[in-house]
Amino acid sequence: MAQETDVVVIGMGVGGEHVAERLAGERLGVVGIEAELVGGECPYWACIPSKMMIRGGNLLAEARRIPGMAGQAQVSPDFGPVAYRIRDEATDDWNDQVAVDRFTGKGGHFVRGRARLSGPGRVEVDGQTFSARRGVVLATGSRPQIPPVPGLDQVPYWTNRDAIAAKERPPSLIVLGGGAVGLELAQAFARFGTAVTVVEATDRLLPAEEPETGSLLTDVLGAEGITVRTGARATRVRHDGDTFTLSLDGGEELTAEHLLVATGRRANLAGLGLETVGLDPDARALQVDEQLRAALGLWGVGDVTGRGAFTHVAMYQAEIAVRAILGEMGPDADYSALPRVTFTDPEVGSVGLTEAQAREKGLRVRTGIAQVPSSARGWIHKAGNEGLIKLVEDADRGVLVGATSAGPMGGEVLYGLVVAVQAEVPVDRLRHMMYAYPTFHRAVEDALAALRRR
Ligand SMILES: Cc1cc2nc3c(=O)[nH]c(=O)nc-3n(C[C@H](O)[C@H](O)[C@H](O)COP(=O)(O)OP(=O)(O)OC[C@H]3O[C@@H](n4cnc5c(N)ncnc54)[C@H](O)[C@@H]3O)c2cc1C
Numbered sequence: 001m002a003q004e005t006d007v008v009v010i011g012m013g014v015g016g017e018h019v020a021e022r023l024a025g026e027r028l029g030v031v032g033i034e035a036e037l038v039g040g041e042c043p044y045w046a047c048i049p050s051k052m053m054i055r056g057g058n059l060l061a062e063a064r065r066i067p068g069m070a071g072q073a074q075v076s077p078d079f080g081p082v083a084y085r086i087r088d089e090a091t092d093d094w095n096d097q098v099a100v101d102r103f104t105g106k107g108g109h110f111v112r113g114r115a116r117l118s119g120p121g122r123v124e125v126d127g128q129t130f131s132a133r134r135g136v137v138l139a140t141g142s143r144p145q146i147p148p149v150p151g152l153d154q155v156p157y158w159t160n161r162d163a164i165a166a167k168e169r170p171p172s173l174i175v176l177g178g179g180a181v182g183l184e185l186a187q188a189f190a191r192f193g194t195a196v197t198v199v200e201a202t203d204r205l206l207p208a209e210e211p212e213t214g215s216l217l218t219d220v221l222g223a224e225g226i227t228v229r230t231g232a233r234a235t236r237v238r239h240d241g242d243t244f245t246l247s248l249d250g251g252e253e254l255t256a257e258h259l260l261v262a263t264g265r266r267a268n269l270a271g272l273g274l275e276t277v278g279l280d281p282d283a284r285a286l287q288v289d290e291q292l293r294a295a296l297g298l299w300g301v302g303d304v305t306g307r308g309a310f311t312h313v314a315m316y317q318a319e320i321a322v323r324a325i326l327g328e329m330g331p332d333a334d335y336s337a338l339p340r341v342t343f344t345d346p347e348v349g350s351v352g353l354t355e356a357q358a359r360e361k362g363l364r365v366r367t368g369i370a371q372v373p374s375s376a377r378g379w380i381h382k383a384g385n386e387g388l389i390k391l392v393e394d395a396d397r398g399v400l401v402g403a404t405s406a407g408p409m410g411g412e413v414l415y416g417l418v419v420a421v422q423a424e425v426p427v428d429r430l431r432h433m434m435y436a437y438p439t440f441h442r443a444v445e446d447a448l449a450a451l452r453r454r
C-alpha cells in the first residue's frame with residue numbers, strides 16, 4: 001500500500017533540503033529521502049570545509065607576505081586546527097542530526113535510504129512506497145567523474161571527500177584536473193607544506209573561464225612552488241603500496257604519496273527509475289524547463305539539472321520550484337548572469353559569457369582588460385596583488401554580457417559586475433558613475449576605459 005503525501009523530495013542536499021523545508025513550512029505533507037547526509041556535498045565534503053582549508057592556507061600566505069611589508073614573521077603551518085574545524089565546526093563529525101531535526105521540526109517526514117521512481121508520482125525506498133499528490137522533486141546531485149586512465153580503477157586515489165576528511169596534510173600530492181576543485185585544494189594543501197603537482201589535460205588551468213585567468217593562476221601557483229603541467233595526458237597510474245606514479249604522454253613520470261582526482265562531476269541519475277516516468281535513464285543531466293519541471297508532476301533542482309554545479313544555482317532553482325509546486329506565479333529561471341567564484345588566491349570570479357562564448361553566439365564583441373597591480377589599490381596592496389578585470393561587451397547593444405574579476409577579494413568585487421550583466425546596465429551608465437577611491441573594484445573603471453579604446 002502506498003503512503004499518500006503532497007510532495008516527495010529525493011536527495012536532501014542543498015537543493016532538496018531547501019525545497020523540502022520550504023514546503024513543509026507551508027504545511028504541505030513532505031517526505032524527504034536522503035541516502036547519505038542531509039545537506040549533501042556542500043556542508044560535508046565541498047564548499048564549507050574546503051573554504052575552511054582555504055582560509056587557513058590564506059592566513060599562512062598573508063603571514064609569509066610580511067617581510068618587506070611589515071617586519072618579520074616566522075610561519076609554522078599546522079593542519080591540525082583546520083582538520084579540527086572541519087570535523088567539529090563544519091560537519092559535526094559527519095553527523096546530520098541537526099539538519100534532520102530542522103526538517104522534521106517543520107513537520108517533514110524523513111526517510112534515510114536510496115529512493116527510486118516507480119511511475120508518475122510514485123517513489124520507492126527500502127520496501128516503502130510513497131504516492132505524491134502534488135509532485136516529486138529530484139535533487140540527487142552529482143558525484144566525481146572518474147576518467148578512463150589505465151590503472152586508475154586499481155589504485156586508492158582520493159576524491160574531494162578523502163581530501164576534505166584528511167586529518168593531516170599529505171606530504172605530497174598529484175592533483176588530476178586543473179578546475180575549481182583541483183586548484184582550490186592544490187593551493188590550500190601547498191600552503192600547509194604539501195609538495196603539489198597539478199596535471200591538467202587542456203592547454204590551460206580553469207579552461208571554462210577566460211584564458212587570462214588560466215595564465216594568471218599558472219604564474220601564481222608556480223611562484224608558490226606548485227608544479228603545473230597543462231596539456232598533459234595521463235597514460236597510466238600505478239601504486240606500489242606507498243607511492244603513486246602517474247605517467248604522462250610525453251614520457252614524464254610524476255610520483256606522490258597521494259593522488260586527488262578532480263576531473264569534473266556527473267549528475268546522479270543512474271538507477272533512479274527515470275524510465276518509469278518516460279525519461280531517458282542514460283541522460284547526462286535531467287532536462288528541466290524554466291520552472292524546473294522535468295515532466296508532469298516532476299521537478300528537478302541542483303547539480304542534477306546540469307545548469308551549473310554550484311550551491312547558489314541549486315538554491316535559486318529550489319526557490320523557483322517551490323513557487324511552481326505551490327502554484328504561485330513567478331519569474332522563470334534565468335542563467336544569463338550566472339556568477340561563479342573559484343576561491344584560489346587570487347580569487348577568480350566570473351559572470352555571464354566569456355569572450356569566446358560571446359563570439360560563438362555571433363555577438364559583435366568588444367573587450368576591455370585592466371590589471372589589478374596597476375590600479376591604485378593594487379599598487380598599495382603590493383604583495384599578493386595579482387589580478388585582472390576583464391569585461392565582455394555586446395557592442396551592438398552597449399551592455400556587458402560577461403565579466404571576470406580576478407584578484408584579492410575577486411569574488412566580492414564581482415558583485416557589481418553581476419548586477420551590471422543581470423540588469424543590462426548600459427556601458428555608458430557604468431562609465432558615468434563613481435567608484436570609491438582606492439577600492440579594488442575601481443579597476444572596473446580602468447577596464448571600461450580600455451573597452452572604449454578598442
Ligand atoms: C570540493 C568542492 C567544493 C565546492 N565548492 C563550492 C563553492 O564554494 N561554492 C558553490 O557554489 N559550490 C561549490 N561546490 C558545488 C556544490 O557542492 C554543489 O553544487 C552542491 O552541493 C549541489 O547541491 P545539490 O543539492 O544539487 O546536490 P548534492 O549536494 O550532491 O546533494 C544531493 C543529495 O542527494 C542524495 N542522493 C543521491 N541519490 C539519491 C537517491 N537515489 N535517494 C536518496 N538520496 C539520494 C545524495 O546522498 C546527496 O546528499 C563545490 C563542490 C565540490 C566537490
Ligand SMILES: NC(=O)c1ccc[n+]([C@@H]2O[C@H](COP(=O)([O-])OP(=O)(O)OC[C@H]3O[C@@H](n4cnc5c(N)ncnc54)[C@H](O)[C@@H]3O)[C@@H](O)[C@H]2O)c1
Pocket residue numbers: 147149176177178179180181182184199200201202205206207208232233234262263264265308309310340341342343
Ligand atoms: N568555488 C566553487 O564554486 C566551486 C569549487 C569547486 C567545485 N565547484 C563546482 O564543482 C564542479 C566540479 O569541479 P571540478 O574541478 O571537479 O570540475 P571542472 O569541470 O571544473 O574541472 C575539471 C578539470 O579537469 C580537467 N580534466 C578532465 N579530465 C582530465 C584528465 N583525464 N586529466 C587531466 N585533466 C582532466 C578538465 O579539463 C577540467 O579543467 C565545478 O565545475 C563547479 O561547478 C565549485
